[in-house]
Amino acid sequence: MNNLLKTFVVEDDPEQLATLKQIITNHIMINDFDMGLTLATSRAQDILDYLQTNPAVEGLYFLDIEYTGQALNGLELATKIRELDVNAKIVFVSTHSEMAFLTFERRIEPLDFVVKDLGQDTVKAKVEKDIRVAYERYTKQGVVSKAMFSYSKGGQLFNLPLDQVLFIETGTSRNKLVLHLTERIVQYNGKISDETVAHPELFRVHKSFLVNPQKLVRVDKQNQLGYFENGESVDIAIRKMHDLLALIKKSQLSVELS
Structure with a gap:
């Protein structure tokens, strides 16, 4: 589908990665949104590799702040995503709430900053809301800005x-x-x-x-x-x-x- 909103997840904790994947795929399926989970990975570089070989992506990205042992942290990854995908909708899901101000300092313009410590039910509700908001903005953008x-x-x-x-x-x-x-x-x-x-x-x-x-x-x-x-x-x-x-x-x- 040409109007598919692509969704990406980068989470280096296997259990949390699996949870995010389930939340996202279930919410998309239940609401019959024209979107899909394109890539869910533990490696930050995988997202950049995808964007560099697949131009014109306007995606929704769920990122952590820290990726242990990797060359890129979440803030650096988000900055590079913003360069490759100017209309990216970026959501941070992290325990590092104290880092939220840096997303403004670096002009990343995130859609949301979800704090994992709030509990699984709250995280699930916020992620689902972010999916709905991102999808609504994407579809409106398709009608208005893409047509003119x-x-x-x-x-x-x-x-x-x-x-x-x-x-x-x-x-x-x-x-x-x-x-x-x-x-x-x-x-x-x-x-x-x-x-x-x-x-x-x-x-x-x-x-x-x-x-x-x-x-x-x-x-x-x-x-x-x-x-x-x-x-x-x-x-x-x-x-x-x-x-x-x-x-x-x-x-x-x-x-x-x-």
Whole structure:
């Protein structure tokens, strides 16, 4: 399902990991939410490995603060998740309540901080509530932000359907972007790095190109090019080709590969 909200758990205590898995899967099943438990692991690095090979994930993450003997702690993991998944919904489940303020200091913006010492029933209730809140926000975000594209020009804000956007490229002068739409081209002030963050449904295929994967009709793997229905094309960086092909396969997009 394309609108599936992916859920992740990192907990190095086997018993607590099993408990969280059961709470999450049961609550999803009972409520028939369009979401699933994608990965439950004791290793923090497993999440980063997944996100680096599966772009455009907007997930719900349940993390601890401390992972004994591992290179990453929960705060460091959350920071890296936020870099890879800008719309991540992060919940800390930990005994270290005194660390909660650090999540604000590091601008992680967690959805919740669940203290394990409150007891199993309270933890279960809070985790279930976090699932419901995250799912509600995700579905609303899908209706509002994913359907529209916004840009500012001459002090005026313009909104248009996302399916009109083919790609964005850097302009010939600094901080200028060229927006290629199905029926016209618009130039406006901006940075492609900012647009990458603002519109996670678009995919950065090259330092100069941000594309709408839904509008690609063909990818020429040998010549590193992506084509659109109107005949326009963009360069695809070698290091981005693998991720783009993975995205096309995962999203089941109708793109010719040659």
